Amino acid sequence: MIELTHITKEYGKRKSLNDVTFTFEKGKVYGILGPNGSGKSTIMKMMAGLVYPSKGIVKVGEKKADRKIASNLAFLASEGMLYPSFKIDQMIDFFHSQYSDFSMEKAEELLVFMELDRHQKVSQLSKGQQGRLKLLLVLSRQTDVLLLDEPFMGLDPMVRDTIVKGLVSFIDYGKQTVIITTHEITEIEPVLEEAIVLEKGQIRAHCNVEEIREEQGLSILEWLKSTFKQEDVS
Amino acid sequence: MSAEFKTSKPIYSQIADRIIQQFVRGELSPGEKLPSVREMAIQSGVNPNTIQRTYGELERLGVVETKRGQGTFMTEENDMKRKLRLDIQQEMIAAFIENMRSIGLEDREIHESVNRFLKEGESGHD
Numbered sequence: 001m002i003e004l005t006h007i008t009k010e011y012g013k014r015k016s017l018n019d020v021t022f023t024f025e026k027g028k029v030y031g032i033l034g035p036n037g038s039g040k041s042t043i044m045k046m047m048a049g050l051v052y053p054s055k056g057i058v059k060v061g062e063k064k065a066d067r068k069i070a071s072n073l074a075f076l077a078s079e080g081m082l083y084p085s086f087k088i089d090q091m092i093d094f095f096h097s098q099y100s101d102f103s104m105e106k107a108e109e110l111l112v113f114m115e116l117d118r119h120q121k122v123s124q125l126s127k128g129q130q131g132r133l134k135l136l137l138v139l140s141r142q143t144d145v146l147l148l149d150e151p152f153m154g155l156d157p158m159v160r161d162t163i164v165k166g167l168v169s170f171i172d173y174g175k176q177t178v179i180i181t182t183h184e185i186t187e188i189e190p191v192l193e194e195a196i197v198l199e200k201g202q203i204r205a206h207c208n209v210e211e212i213r214e215e216q217g218l219s220i221l222e223w224l225k226s227t228f229k230q231e232d233v234s
Numbered sequence: 235m236s237a238e239f240k241t242s243k244p245i246y247s248q249i250a251d252r253i254i255q256q257f258v259r260g261e262l263s264p265g266e267k268l269p270s271v272r273e274m275a276i277q278s279g280v281n282p283n284t285i286q287r288t289y290g291e292l293e294r295l296g297v298v299e300t301k302r303g304q305g306t307f308m309t310e311e312n313d314m315k316r317k318l319r320l321d322i323q324q325e326m327i328a329a330f331i332e333n334m335r336s337i338g339l340e341d342r343e344i345h346e347s348v349n350r351f352l353k354e355g356e357s358g359h360d
Contacts (some may be wrong), residue, residue, distance in 0.1 A: 029281060161279075168275050173282045189279035190245055210244045210284070221239035 001026045002047055002145065002177065007056030009201075016042040017053070018201040026144070027174040029191055031209075032181040034225060040181040041078065043198070044149045047179070048075040060145060071099070074138040075083040078150040081134050084123035088116055088133060095137050106170070107140040113166060128159035135163055139170040145177050160187050167191055185186035185221045195220050197207050197227065245280055246287040253288070254297060255350045257308055265310045268298065 002024040009017040017039045024030055032040050034059055045051040046058050049069035058065040060073060082091060088111075096102045111118060114132040125133065135151060152160045164187055170177055189209060197205040205227050212223045243310050256262045269275065271289065275282040289306050292298040296314060313316050334344045 164279055165276065168279055168281070190239065190278070190284070193281060193283060210246060210287075213241065214242040217242045222241060 001061065002179075003059040004043075004046075005057045005059075007046065007053040007058060009039075009046065009051065010054045013199050017046075017160070019056075019202070020203055022196070022203060022206075024179060026177050029171070029173075029178045029193045030180070031185070031188060031192040031195045032198060033178060033183075033185060033195055033220070034181075034204075038198040039201040040198055041149055044075070044147050044179070044181060047145070048147055050075075052162070053190055072101075072143050073145040073147065074141040074143045075137045076134050076148040076151055077148075078153055081137070082122045082130060084121075085118055086122050087118070088122070088125075089118040090135065091122060091133065092118070092140075095140070099141055101142045103140050103142060106142075107136060108137060110136040110166070110170065113169065114162065124161075127154050128156060131155045131159060131163065132166075135166055135205060139166065142172070146179070147170065148178070148180045150183075152179055152182055152187065157187075158183060164188060164191060185217070185224070189220050192220070197224060241355065246291065249274075249278055249280070249285065249288045250291050250295075250297075251357045253292060254318055255322070257297065258315060258322060262308050264308055264312075264315070266308045267304075270305060276299045 004020055004022045007017055007020050008015060019045070020039075032043065034040055042051060046053060047060060047065055049058075049060075049065040049067050052066075060069050063069060083094075086094065092104075092107050092111075096104060096107070114136050115134065116129060116133060120129075122130070122133070131151065131154075135148075138146060138148070151163055155163070167178075168191060180192070182189060192209050195207055196203055197211055207220075207223065209220055212218050212220065216223065218226065239248050243251075253262065253268070262268075268289070269277065271282050271285045274285045274288075278285070289298060289300065293300055293306075296311065297309055297318070298306050298356070299309055331344065334347075
């Protein structure tokens with residue numbers, strides 16, 4: 001369980017997050033949606049303990065989120081996770097040496113699944129291969145919380161599909177709390193249980209994905225558009 | 235590639251529809267074991283909780299049976315396939331008639347048009 005209690009983050013005068021309160025329940029898959037600059041990445045970094053709130057409290061499990069939280073939380077950052085001079089297997093060994101929950105067995109399975117060549121250098125990988133390697137590194141860990149910040153950014157539809165399949169195959173459902181920020185809603189929708197819409201640093205809406213289809217006959221993308229349209233009119 | 239889903243219906247019930255159609259077409263036999271929740275989730279590219287719901291719904295309808303510790307199986311009840319085929323027929327006819335009426339056809343005209351089509355086949359319209 002992750003609890004955000006009245007969190008605000010200020011960068012100078014600008015508020016990246018403004019009095020956000022929300023509880024992510026254990027074992028569910030959440031999507032955080034919203035335009036650029038809505039505070040998606042800030043919220044993720046905060047839960048990962050990499051950024052501290054100006055006001056409010058972030059708790060992961062029973063602990064306050066700080067740098068040490070990483071021992072029980074895997075974070076796929078949108079930038080700067082890979083070392084260009086490393087080979088893929090060196091990247092894997094490095095993660096293995098840093099995290100005691102890193103499973104070499106899972107990493108081997110994922111190497112095959114993601115069709116990666118262990119001898120290739122990170123600097124020589126395509127964007128799609130880098131995206132797959134990043135996912136391999138976080139999915140090989142056995143943590144209670146998995147945070148994926150823009151896992152699809154800059155990737156073509158085929159790679160996005162592989163990544164969705166990888167998530168379905170390797171997430172520990174019911175045990176791992178998974179939070180994904182993305183713009184590629186259509187691809188990820190069948191994997192999500194709950195969706196949250198962030199705008200201008202605040203939570204604008206929160207819904208259960210299947211309920212929206214059942215009650216309103218809308219996909220999340222359509223729901224998102226209708227939510228924003230209604231607000232614009234009023 | 236994962237299958238695409240329509241927005242008008244919950245994903246769990248679209249997967250249930252698919253399984254029923256496969257059963258009616260004979261691609262799934264009575265008593266056949268279905269993939270585990272996990273396998274089915276991976277095949278369809280959806281959250282396993284969704285498949286759990288699909289199987290629950292199919293069980294409620296009597297289309298599948300869950301045997302403890304063994305998995306989920308298509309029903310062996312003889313009448314089920316016939317019943318499901320009738321249900322699907324009804325649904326398809328209802329949708330067809332609604333469409334025809336919405337473009338202003340009388341029931342008599344729908345009748346004639348269907349008869350003509352069945353006699354001449356699709357080629358008759360070219």
